[in-house]
Amino acid sequence: HNVRPKFEFIDRARTEPDKYPIEVRRHEFREIYEPFDINAGANQSERCIACGNPYCQWKCPVHNYIPDWLKLAAEGRIIEAAELAHRTNSLPEICGRICPQDRLCEGACTLNFGYGAVTIGAVERHIVDTAFAEGWRPDLSGVTPTGRKVAVIGAGPAGLACADILARNGIEAVVYDRHPEIGGLLSFGIPEFKLEQRIIQTRRGILEGMGIRFVLDTEVGKDVSFESIIDEHDAIFLGLGTYSALDGRLPGLDTPGTHKALDYLIGNTRSLLEMPAGDYPFIDLSGKRVVVLGGGDTAMDCVRTAIRQGASEVHCLYRRDRENMPGSPSEVKNAIEEGVSFHFNIQPLAIEANKDGSLAGVRLVETELGEPDESGRRRPEPVEGSERVFEADAVVIAFGFNASPAPWFDDFDIEVNDWGLVKASEQGPYPFQTTNPKVFAAGDMVRGADLVVTAIADARKAAQGIADLLTAEAVAEPIAKIAG
Ligand code: FAD
Ligand code: SF4
Numbered sequence: 001h002n003v004r005p006k007f008e009f010i011d012r013a014r015t016e017p018d019k020y021p022i023e024v025r026r027h028e029f030r031e032i033y034e035p036f037d038i039n040a041g042a043n044q045s046e047r048c049i050a051c052g053n054p055y056c057q058w059k060c061p062v063h064n065y066i067p068d069w070l071k072l073a074a075e076g077r078i079i080e081a082a083e084l085a086h087r088t089n090s091l092p093e094i095c096g097r098i099c100p101q102d103r104l105c106e107g108a109c110t111l112n113f114g115y116g117a118v119t120i121g122a123v124e125r126h127i128v129d130t131a132f133a134e135g136w137r138p139d140l141s142g143v144t145p146t147g148r149k150v151a152v153i154g155a156g157p158a159g160l161a162c163a164d165i166l167a168r169n170g171i172e173a174v175v176y177d178r179h180p181e182i183g184g185l186l187s188f189g190i191p192e193f194k195l196e197q198r199i200i201q202t203r204r205g206i207l208e209g210m211g212i213r214f215v216l217d218t219e220v221g222k223d224v225s226f227e228s229i230i231d232e233h234d235a236i237f238l239g240l241g242t243y244s245a246l247d248g249r250l251p252g253l254d255t256p257g258t259h260k261a262l263d264y265l266i267g268n269t270r271s272l273l274e275m276p277a278g279d280y281p282f283i284d285l286s287g288k289r290v291v292v293l294g295g296g297d298t299a300m301d302c303v304r305t306a307i308r309q310g311a312s313e314v315h316c317l318y319r320r321d322r323e324n325m326p327g328s329p330s331e332v333k334n335a336i337e338e339g340v341s342f343h344f345n346i347q348p349l350a351i352e353a354n355k356d357g358s359l360a361g362v363r364l365v366e367t368e369l370g371e372p373d374e375s376g377r378r379r380p381e382p383v384e385g386s387e388r389v390f391e392a393d394a395v396v397i398a399f400g401f402n403a404s405p406a407p408w409f410d411d412f413d414i415e416v417n418d419w420g421l422v423k424a425s426e427q428g429p430y431p432f433q434t435t436n437p438k439v440f441a442a443g444d445m446v447r448g449a450d451l452v453v454t455a456i457a458d459a460r461k462a463a464q465g466i467a468d469l470l471t472a473e474a475v476a477e478p479i480a481k482i483a484g
Helices: 038-045 055-059 066-074 078-088 092-098 120-133 157-168 197-209 226-232 261-272 297-309 329-338 452-483
Strands: 149-153 172-176 213-215 235-238 258-260 289-293 313-317 341-343 346-353 359-372 378-382 388-391 394-397 439-441
Touching: 038 066, 038 120, 055 066, 066 078, 066 120, 078 092, 078 120, 092 120, 092 197, 092 452, 149 157, 149 226, 157 172, 157 197, 157 235, 157 452, 197 213, 235 452, 258 261, 261 297, 261 394, 289 297, 289 359, 297 313, 297 329, 297 394, 329 341, 359 394, 439 452
Parallel strands: 149 172, 149 235, 172 213, 235 439, 258 394, 289 313, 289 394, 313 341
Antiparallel strands: 346 359, 359 378, 359 388
């Protein structure tokens, strides 16, 4: 059925969308990639050879129908491509921008062997942005309302994906979040140079158009009780994320000028969006020598934010080498282009203060890689005699996140495991049901800090589980009435 030429990839190189000039990137918080135009989108899509066994699709956590929507994009059938993209993914325009494609679909593409993967992420973004610009919206005209109502707590990618699938099943979804805007880490973690707020606003409009209601600036357990929510809804979905910042237990963490990554990023975003600072005051690193500790996505977002704030120097200290960094390689490349200095094989030991209590810098020791640990990554070991202080005016700690179970979980029989992650399995009749049968959970709070696309994948299954549970109850109720 596939009539497109099969060998475009030989003569036609992989191209990525152009990036804005470095000088613009170093100062502005807008997305760094220009969009593909319709020709570039089609041209790159035509490189796909429509593999019989599409590795890209299998590697994608939501199993996007990648070769199929590439074919539609190659033929200019953008609206159909957008329809298809939404069959498997609730936020494709967002995944097109911030998924680590080099580790997922593009990393698995057959054409990597000598030709360069199809530019899948950029085409995904192109398809959905173009369809939105042309006025396409999801069509729910065939959906029959069930009269059932579900509370979704957390408006991050997990909560939004769950609400999307509930709406498509005729279930009313009311989404609560403590932040003044939807998106969770999409809005308040990931900076605008990766994902602009206007993209989230467009998605908010679409979700509201589907009948989803948002109750924002409302923390469950503080502004409204979980008990009242559970009483007023047929089921609950929790997508609360993980927010206990790891600090490596470094001595001197309370030294002024030492900041937690998310406090820094959220304060910056709230200031840019002209929102009240709330618990996240703006941290201005302009003119400062900044050291960021860590090597993941969060660390990359901090170093690149500091560059844009006008820091005089930005250094990233990481304990393994470049090949073993958890952050996406393309993000590391972007950071280097923008002027970040990377220092590999460095173990921080303490935050050092001057005699007057002000910040001196980071005490560190150089490391070399030893034997692989349980995760298969080689364990860093200290190099004798290499200990010194790396001077800094500000230090940002970006070591990652642990679970942050809510204090009210116990009262409602919502069990957590030894790491504080909520127990909710994909297996069983109702995927991602917690130990309280009326409560479902997914995203980072179940699998630990991970990715946007895995949160979406799990939350969509959870939503289907909720829909199945409510259908089973609806069938059981009349039977019970007859029997009773
Ligand atoms: P979250 O996005 O954390 O959303 C949880 C929501 O629940 C939040 O809005 C929170 O306010 C709300 N909430 C919590 N408790 C309550 C309560 N009691 N009442 C009301 N609301 C509550 N992943 C990628 O794929 N690509 C990236 O480039 C990337 N970059 C990242 C950069 C940073 C700085 C960080 C921190 C993470 C990054 N990630 C990235 C990971 C990704 O953002 C998360 O895996 C994903 O957002 C998890 O989704 P979630 O819905 O489970 O949780
Ligand atoms: Fe196309 Fe690459 Fe997927 Fe094969 S692996 S179907 S070439 S995108």
